[in-house]
Amino acid sequence: MMHTIVLTTRKGGSGKSTLAVGLALAAMQAGHAVRLIETDPQGTLSRWLRRRPKTHPMVDAIHDMASFEQRLLLLERAGVTVTLVDTAGGDNAMTAAVLQRADLCLIPTRPCIADVEASAATLGEIRSRARPFAFVLNQAPHRGQRIAHAADTLGEQAAVAADGLIARPFIVLRNDHQDAMAAGLAVSEFAPAGKSADEIRGLWRWIEQRLGCGRDTPEFALDDDAAVPAASAHLAARPEAPCGPL
Numbered sequence: 001m002m003h004t005i006v007l008t009t010r011k012g013g014s015g016k017s018t019l020a021v022g023l024a025l026a027a028m029q030a031g032h033a034v035r036l037i038e039t040d041p042q043g044t045l046s047r048w049l050r051r052r053p054k055t056h057p058m059v060d061a062i063h064d065m066a067s068f069e070q071r072l073l074l075l076e077r078a079g080v081t082v083t084l085v086d087t088a089g090g091d092n093a094m095t096a097a098v099l100q101r102a103d104l105c106l107i108p109t110r111p112c113i114a115d116v117e118a119s120a121a122t123l124g125e126i127r128s129r130a131r132p133f134a135f136v137l138n139q140a141p142h143r144g145q146r147i148a149h150a151a152d153t154l155g156e157q158a159a160v161a162a163d164g165l166i167a168r169p170f171i172v173l174r175n176d177h178q179d180a181m182a183a184g185l186a187v188s189e190f191a192p193a194g195k196s197a198d199e200i201r202g203l204w205r206w207i208e209q210r211l212g213c214g215r216d217t218p219e220f221a222l223d224d225d226a227a228v229p230a231a232s233a234h235l236a237a238r239p240e241a242p243c244g245p246l
């Protein structure tokens with residue numbers, strides 16, 4: 001069975017793309033066969049893939065709903081167990097349509113008023129489609145009242161017990177995330193022993209529990225989805241660029 005996880009929030013810069021990459025690698029390392037789909041025309045993940053010194057996870061850039069539906073079918077048939085979808089911010093018709101297919105919507109939210117307020121509109125869209133969701137507090141300070149206040153406000157916004165709706169752990173603001181993206185890596189590859197990698201792996205475990213999709217025997221299942229061609233020929237054909245110094 002494939003689980004489709006959609007990263008979504010109208011607010012730009014909250015961490016959709018960064019978390020999609022981080023979680024994709026954490027899921028792979030936990031034994032899942034993983035695919036990334038990006039529906040954001042900005043192409044953050046496609047550009048990350050071009051910098052990437054490895055071939056997995058593959059990224060499919062998809063910009064219409066018919067292709068999206070087809071791709072999900074194909075991926076599930078090919079044995080992919082987790083598909084993470086990175087969507088565009090703003091008021092975007094494709095994002096709204098994609099939500100319909102989410103087994104879990106993750107709403108990255110920085111602990112600042114602009115993100116917390118913007119998440120209300122996103123939450124409304126998710127709720128109108130009756131999709132499961134959770135907030136992910138991202139770019140959080142190490143400690144302090146700000147994070148607790150943001151969590152409380154989000155909990156109130158969701159108007160139900162916040163426990164199952166605010167994912168744990170919170171993801172702290174650290175350069176590792178930016179440096180990993182710049183190197184075409186995920187944070188658990190860039191600094192595997194670092195705190196950021198730990199948090200992302202913890203976040204993946206939280207998601208696994210929420211979805212009930214934990215794998216008993218962790219292993220890299222990197223070749224499971226090799227039979228599915230990339231949606232964009234230019235991505236499939238890209239040269240393998242070695243990772244240079246930054």
Ligand SMILES: Nc1ncnc2c1ncn2[C@@H]1O[C@H](COP(=O)(O)OP(=O)(O)OP(=O)(O)O)[C@@H](O)[C@H]1O
Binds near residue numbers: 171172
């Ligand atoms: N936990 C974090 N710590 C430090 N930097 C982070 C963290 N999460 C994201 N960033 C940085 O914040 C910026 C925005 O992140 P990202 O591109 O993932 O957001 P986004 O929601 O996908 O934005 P957009 O709506 O433009 O697609 C990037 O420079 C990214 O490296």
Ligand SMILES: [Mg+2]
Binds near residue numbers: 044
């Ligand atoms: Mg993005």
